[in-house]
Amino acid sequence: MVLQAIKYKRGQLEVLDQLRLPHAEVYETVRSSEDAWHAIKEMRTRGAPAIAIVAALALAAELENLSAANKLSDKAEEVAAFILEKLSYLVTSRPTAVNLADAVTKLSKVVENALSEAGNGEAMKDAYIQAAEKMLVDDVSDNEAIGKYGAEWILKNGIVQGNSEVSVLTHCNTGSLATAGYGTALGVIRSLNAQGKLRRAFCTETRPYNQGSRLTAFELVHDKIPATLITDSMASALLYNRGSEERIAAIVVGADRVAANGDTANKIGTYALAISARHHGVKFLIAAPRTTIDLQTKSGKDIVIEERPGWEVTRIKGPRFDGAELDPSIVENVSIAANGIDIWNPSFDVTPAELIDAIITEVGVVEKDESGAFNMASVFEK
Numbered sequence: 513m514v515l516q517a518i519k520y521k522r523g524q525l526e527v528l529d530q531l532r533l534p535h536a537e538v539y540e541t542v543r544s545s546e547d548a549w550h551a552i553k554e555m556r557t558r559g560a561p562a563i564a565i566v567a568a569l570a571l572a573a574e575l576e577n578l579s580a581a582n583k584l585s586d587k588a589e590e591v592a593a594f595i596l597e598k599l600s601y602l603v604t605s606r607p608t609a610v611n612l613a614d615a616v617t618k619l620s621k622v623v624e625n626a627l628s629e630a631g632n633g634e635a636m637k638d639a640y641i642q643a644a645e646k647m648l649v650d651d652v653s654d655n656e657a658i659g660k661y662g663a664e665w666i667l668k669n670g671i672v673q674g675n676s677e678v679s680v681l682t683h684c685n686t687g688s689l690a691t692a693g694y695g696t697a698l699g700v701i702r703s704l705n706a707q708g709k710l711r712r713a714f715c716t717e718t719r720p721y722n723q724g725s726r727l728t729a730f731e732l733v734h735d736k737i738p739a740t741l742i743t744d745s746m747a748s749a750l751l752y753n754r755g756s757e758e759r760i761a762a763i764v765v766g767a768d769r770v771a772a773n774g775d776t777a778n779k780i781g782t783y784a785l786a787i788s789a790r791h792h793g794v795k796f797l798i799a800a801p802r803t804t805i806d807l808q809t810k811s812g813k814d815i816v817i818e819e820r821p822g823w824e825v826t827r828i829k830g831p832r833f834d835g836a837e838l839d840p841s842i843v844e845n846v847s848i849a850a851n852g853i854d855i856w857n858p859s860f861d862v863t864p865a866e867l868i869d870a871i872i873t874e875v876g877v878v879e880k881d882e883s884g885a886f887n888m889a890s891v892f893e894k
């Protein structure tokens with residue numbers, strides 16, 4: 513069965529509660545923009561592309577249900593104002609991943625353009641819903657293209673082992689759970705595996721929220737992809753070349769915002785991986801759809817980094833263990849730090865473009881030009 517973070521049919525949206533994974537697979541119904549805002553903020557749903565799509569579809573479901581209950585205004589202008597207000601609210605849920613802001617900008621334009629054509633509230637609602645639903649469909653096909661381009665690039669430029677297979681390291685969760693399906697960096701791993709070219713995927717635990725051990729490991733096991741979990745602190749030891757032992761062909765990660773110069777904000781710990789990759793002569797790749805590229809942000813210095821609550825660092829979540837059996841229905845937050853210690857919990861870091869070898873998008877791979885710079889605008893010319 514295909515793993516789905518988002519289940520949608522017109523008027524009905526459900527998201528897989530990622531706080532309860534991997535111990536329980538529970539879907540939560542999202543009925544309104546307010547429900548979506550909380551699900552995103554509290555990270556029950558997460559991942560840069562997924563939060564944009566959940567926000568867009570939550571409002572679509574809300575509009576459809578208001579219409580079914582005869583509570584939608586019949587004036588196009590009033591429905592447009594309602595949609596624009598909800599979009600401005602939804603964008604405040606998480607600041608770093610630009611996909612959410614990008615979706616809000618695009619959907620606001622759809623609504624503004626529809627004002628001249630939509631004769632009534634119902635037509636305005638339909639214009640919005642069609643655009644939101646298209647985002648869900650496009651994300652999956654974009655990810656499949658990213659997977660194909662990324663796999664090709666790694667097989668050509670990465671460290672390929674004797675039997676023409678590659679091992680790849682990834683960070684955080686960029687798979688079906690972080691997107692509408694297939695995944696970005698994890699899509700590259702899926703594509704390598706489908707071609708019989710993946711020797712092994714390694715995934716980091718991704719402290720403090722553990723997207724790697726809870727979510728990526730869950731996806732890799734679910735899809736029967738050969739994989740090994742390491743703690744974040746083991747990555748450099750893995751990259752260190754010990755002769756005949758495991759060689760990592762490349763590190764491939766996702767992104768939450770790629771600035772115009774290629775500087776990339778991604779899950780905390782990405783920057784350390786990029787430094788280690790450069791030191792060990794291992795290629796370092798970003799895999800992200802064009803919705804993650806923000807030409808308005810000139811460099812990484814301008815990216816706002818979300819800081820999350822300290823308890824995400826001091827506590828770890830897991831099912832109750834009575835010494836014999838796990839009870840997945842009772843999830844506890846266990847303290848793993850000394851009470852009273854101050855905490856810094858930035859959710860993302862910025863990897864300078866200098867440390868990135870290539871950026872994989874759905875329209876192809878962006879590599880540096882002769883001057884050593886990425887021309888990110890080029891992906892919008894295709």
Ligand SMILES: CSC[C@@H](O)[C@@H](O)C(=O)COP(=O)(O)O
Pocket residue numbers: 558559560561683684685686687690691696723765766767768778779859
């Ligand atoms: C494909 S999403 C980009 C990821 O690499 C990653 O940073 C991410 O999933 C976002 O983090 P999260 O804080 O879990 O929402």
